[in-house]
Amino acid sequence: MNIKQLLAAKTQAAMIKVGLPADTNTAVTQSTKVEFGDYQINGAMAAAKLLKTNPRALAQQLVDVLELHDIADKIEIAGPGFINVTLKPDWLATQLQHAVADPRLGVSANTTPQTVVVDYSAPNLAKEMHVGHLRSTIIGDAVVRALEFWGDNVIRQNHMGDWGTQFGMLIAHLEDKLAAGVDLETVALADLEDFYREAKKRFDDEAGFADKSRDYVVKLQGGDAHCQKLWQLFIDTSVKHSEEVYRTLNVTLGHDHIKPESAYNPMLQPIVDDLKARGIAVEDQGALVVFLQELADKEGNPSPFIIQKTGGGFLYATTDLAACQYRSHELNVDRIIIFTDARQALHFKQVELVARKAGLLRAETAYEHCPFGTMMGEDGKPFKTRTGGTVKLAELLEEAVVRAEAVVKGKSTELSAEEIAEVARKVGIGAVKFADLSKNRTSDYIFSWDAMLSFEGATAPYLQYAYTRVSSIVRRAGISDSFSASLILAEQQEKQLALKVLQFEETLQQVMKDAQPNLLCNYLYELASQYMSFYEACPILKDGIEPALRDSRLMLSILVAKLLAKGLDLLGIDVMERM
């Protein structure tokens, strides 16, 4: 059920009846205050200007022909021409009855499913995942889950960085380690950061090593068996590190979703040749460049986009063009969504322009780069630890679980040791994910241990706690799965909660359209918050509650719990029966 959409459709019909064009903006929104009803229609004011009539008079005309008799209780005109709509509790109750029985929790069917590629996480396999990788990984995963729940055909692609210049240096270093008889996983690559630093140091300091590294890159990309083998060893180990983090994070990325840079290698030369033959790319200072007039500066200097280096090497620009072709033409997708940090915004703008020009992207394929800001330290400067390095993602998650366990032990005296460990894991990981997912900013944001590992207020544990409260009531009530009752929405808290429940689809649509899971976080927090108010104000199993009212409130509680569990599941956060 999408109430906003329903009201917009009804308003549009009314607008046509009073002689307004069909494309007039209805401007239906959720009301900001209870005095203004549940929804408000703001379109009359702008439309009146167009018709040069009195906005209040036009609002009255609209109200006269609006067909909302079975939906709304009250339709009022206020201020300069707002139309405030208050929904009927009976109607809300009917919608809720439908939602409870529905596996989709009342979310309507997807009548036009799309095929969507979502490109996210994309760790650099030369290094270990650090906190900066958190955003792309969990935002992308949340959007993927939302799209799948809605009913789109989603193709996950983990565009892992496994093909850069640095791999020459790494495999040369690895070769020497293996020759010295060092064990691969437990010693040589136990810490990717250390390994990278060692290799870099040799590259900078050791005579001959840099040349060997460069030689190895060429050999590797040319298909040399020895270098390929060393590279494969390195990649396999590094992928294992990433997959461990994914498991801990409860992210749905698996082995089959890896579509690394190297996979596009065979496509690069033909694409470059084609662009050159068609005059889209031209030689300049030894490199092959596409000049983009669309992104020219004020003096008219076009923006250069290098697709082949002097000497014939390819860049990630080339790889991204190949990815466009593969996704749009081979996978035939309707939509491509790419999650990377905002620093790459210009790059992806260029990729799209070139790809469209060259026909690598079909006109029917939407190309959306979804950027997010850089992580800053608490001093407002780009994030670094005291020692100058970054914080490893695995370390952050470990710390989260440790801190959560201390809290769980202090609060939940009835849980077994195993249950405590389980709850601590769900709370700790959930808190980190929610802290990051709930931020919208495409600009930079400040990383704080305490904020990320807080368990109070607008956090994942708050939502999980709301869920356990319902679970506890259901246990005490001793009701079965098939429990059913009619809903009575009498108290203000009950009606507000019911309305919030029915606004899930509106939120979901927005989340998918803008690729912004923070809207879902906000929604779930508001839902939980309203449930907490309802819980305090509307007793359920206490003495003196009428059976019909008790059952209605149980019903509402169960629906909220289902929605919380589903919503958190879309964010990749687990719930539990007790905490």
Place this chain on the structure above:
RNA sequence: GCGUCCGUAGCUCAGCUGGAUAGAGCAACGGCCUUCUAAGCCGUGGGUCAUAGGUUCGAGUCCUAUCGGGCGCGCCA
């Protein structure tokens, strides 16, 4: 220099196609556990929405300029 994202309460952040008296959390202060889990609830204080203009019935939201910050701008990814 040019481009881009941003500047909202002491701190961290919401604020949907421009809508009515700008909202949360944390921190501070005051209440609420012999009755459904106090990781909670209820309440109080806290704002020239960076600044100055403009557009209009209406601007935190759109436009222009200025100040302050992050990032990007030819062979890294």
